[in-house]
Amino acid sequence: MLTHLTLINFALADHLALDIDKGFNVLTGETGAGKSLLLDALSACLGERTDTNYVRYGSDKADVTATFSYQEASAEEQWLKEHELDDESGEIHLRRVIFATGRSKAWINGRPSSLSELKELGRLLVQLYSQHSQQQLLEPPYPKHWLDRYCNFYEPAQAVRNAYSKWQKDIRQHQAALDAQATRKQRIETLELQLEELEELVQIDYKEIEQEFDRLSHHEHIMQDCGYGLAALDDAEQNINQELSSILKRIESHSGRSEQLSEIYNSLLNAQSELDDATANLRQFIDRQSFDPERMEELNTHLELFHRLARKYRTQPENLKQEYESWQTELEQLHQLEDPETLAEQVEVSYQDFITKAEYLDQIRREAATPLAKQLTEQVKQLALPEAHFEFKFEPLEQASSEGLSFIQLLFTANKGIPAQPLARVASGGELSRIALVMQVMNAEKTESEVLVFDEIDVGISGGTAEIVGRLLAGLAEHVQILCITHQAQVAAQSDQHLLVKKRQTDPASSTIFALEEDDRIQELARMTGGIEINETTLQHAKQLRQLKFQH
Known part of the structure; x- marks a missing residue:
């Protein structure tokens, strides 16, 4: 309250x-x-x-x-x-x-x-x-x-409103099916052709083959630059790893004399560990690389197909898979779409449900x-x-x-x-x-x-x-x-x-x-019944009104 x-x-x-x-x-x-x-x-x-x-x-x-x-x-x-x-x-x-x-x-x-x-x-x-x-x-x-x-x-009452809403919705769906019946078959055929055309291609990841083709296209430059890097890091007579080891030895001998030098030594030690890992990974990368002209030709064929179909369907090559999935969903919905006769039966069922509740x-x-x-x-x-x-x-x-x-x-x-x-x-x-x-x-x-x-x-x-x-x-x-x-x-x-x-x-x-307390209530009731002039008669009447409250 x-x-x-x-x-x-x-x-x-x-x-x-x-x-x-x-x-x-x-x-x-x-x-x-x-x-x-x-x-x-x-x-x-x-x-x-x-x-x-x-x-x-x-x-x-x-x-x-x-x-x-x-x-x-x-x-x-x-x-x-x-x-x-x-x-x-x-x-x-x-x-x-x-x-x-x-x-x-x-x-x-x-x-x-x-x-x-x-x-x-x-x-x-x-x-x-x-x-x-x-x-x-x-x-x-x-x-x-x-x-x-x-x-x-x-x-x-709410059940009737809900049933009526369902009935009206079914009527609209039935009408939509009737309207779509003529174009539904043609759309299904179109989607099936489009899906067939893309079926094998969408199994390939466009971004991956694009990157692989780019790598093979620049194989010679990559190997040259990686070789230069490996030599500078480890193979050359005056390489970075050797220089860093020498620096570490010199700093280590003084690291106990200064907290700041100790921190610098630890940072360089961590850098040496990172460089060792990077050197090993670079050597492994170089060892595994080989140029395959047949693979490059295969990738080029795939990419050309991606670009040709992207132009045909007015999209980007990387979006073809998304288009394929969208067409698949639409085709499934069209196949699942009940024919007008089935929907007409549903209209009758929902109508009977509405009438029963109503x-x-x-x-x-x-x-x-x-x-x-x-x-x-x-x-x-x-x-x-x-x-x-x-x-x-x-x-x-x-x-x-x-x-x-x-x-x-x-x-x-x-x-x-x-x-x-x-x-x-x-x-x-x-x-x-x-x-x-x-x-x-x-x-x-x-x-x-x-x-x-x-x-x-x-x-x-x-x-x-x-x-x-x-x-x-x-x-x-x-x-x-x-x-x-x-x-x-x-x-x-x-x-x-x-x-x-x-x-x-x-x-x-x-x-x-x-x-108001009781006496003031009597005065207010008297004002309400008698107006501005309050006399004994209006006061008495006000008291009687209050007494009626306690009599009932």
């Missing part, structure tokens, strides 16, 4: 450190006080996009840190271990620094991190629901996605739809919609897709005796906001995230409806941590921790956030 937030020069906050409790946390404050401050900071730590407006006026950077605790064997612990970011503290520290230039940097547990890693980990930690979520209800795919998410149909997905969706619609109906009825009724409508698609066999609509009616119609067509703005709220709460019940953030999702409700929303969130907070921005006193009264955002008239202006 989220345990701590630190904001430094972030928007209206100059320096703000805030502890967050478990359970149901609400955030309230007057309009313009900066209620979005905390959520913006949290979003920045979760890798969301930022801009220079987040940097406090007059500062060169904003610095935000969010601290989370986590359970053993949780998804986030596994993620940390996979990325070697776990530490002994048993906490997750997410830090984001935003510079006035527009750049930003991020850290996870003190180590530099990419924004994609922040987002990946953030999705495991926090789920965010906003007041704009009601617009999602109007998008055609939403009912299907909501049904799959609530009923945990991710795996069968029919299963359609079946479990239909079976789950009725009880889920009934559950949604009962939940929404509590929010001042006593005659609400929902049902899912499945319409077969003209052409199956990666999403399944049916187009799924959510139908709704708020009035008894009137048939349910598509939600987008009949629901008013107020009804949409309440329906979105319930669907989000139901989704939140199924999430694996330990932190749920609700950003003004109770807009458009009031009175008893808001009280019921507060109870829904309070009940949900028994299992997960909730952070909720709200304008409704009935919702705020149900919270475990009440955070107040207050603007201070500093220069430049700043905002602060702090947790």
Whole structure:
């Protein structure tokens, strides 16, 4: 869960450190006080996009840190271990620094991190629901996605997408085989001729025979120069080896008198050993050399063939072997390429696999739809919609897709005796906001995230409806941590921790956030229900709202 937030020069906050409790946390404050401050900071730590407006006026950077605790064997612990970011503290520290230039940097547990890693980990930690979520209800795919998410149909839905992708791939391969059928035979014949022409030649290493031919071409000069070298080293009357031996004797007699002379003597001794080896190798090389005119002619023939075929295939002689191997691979692939009839059979097999998986997905969706619609109906009825009724409508698609066999609509009616119609067509703005709220709460019940953030999702409700929303969130907070921005006193009264955002008239202006004690909570609830003028009546009403929290 989220345990701590630190904001430094972030928007209206100059320096703000805030502890967050478990359970149901609400955030309230007057309009313009900066209620979005905390959520913006949290979003920045979760890798969301930022801009220079987040940097406090007059500062060169904003610095935000969010601290989370986590359970053993949780998804986030596994993620940390996979990325070697776990530490002994048993906490997750997410830090984001935003510079006035527009750049930003991020850290996870003190180590530099990419924004994609922040987002990946953030999705495991926090789920965010906003007041704009009601617009999602109007998008055609939403009912299907909501049904799959609530009923945990991710795996069968993904299996259908994978099977559809395989089917489409097989269709493309079949078509490619049909297109290539005419030219395939001709290409195979061409490759076989080219391979036959190069088959013997590529057994020879071009670089080796080129070097050998060069050596034979310069045999006389090589032998002359090597003979001169051997004579100078060992055979001449005044040779290098004898001179070096004489020098060694003279230096050796004095090497004990100077450390530097001793080092020089050792160096010369090593040089003598190297010269002896070189002399022996040179003598051996000379003894083994012989000029073979027939071999030279053979090499010349090979080289001419290499150059002729290199010109023919427009490559370098040393690359002919690589070309040969490439043609071999292409020929093997052409021979392995199944004919169109075989591929047509594979298309049918993959189609049947897709249809089997899609029919299963359609079946479990239909079976789950009725009880889920009934559950949604009962939940929404509590929010001042006593005659609400929902049902899912499945319409077969003209052409199956990666999403399944049916187009799924959510139908709704708020009035008894009137048939349910598509939600987008009949629901008013107020009804949409309440329906979105319930669907989000139901989704939140199924999430694996330990932190749920609700950003003004109770807009458009009031009175008893808001009280019921507060109870829904309070009940949900028994299992997960909730952070909720709200304008409704009935919702705020149900919270475990009440955070107040207050603007201070500093220069430049700043905002602060702090947790309220019980007496201050009553004052804030009274302000939320009664406005600027707080009297005994509004205070009494605020106390009653708080008492409702402990009665349920």
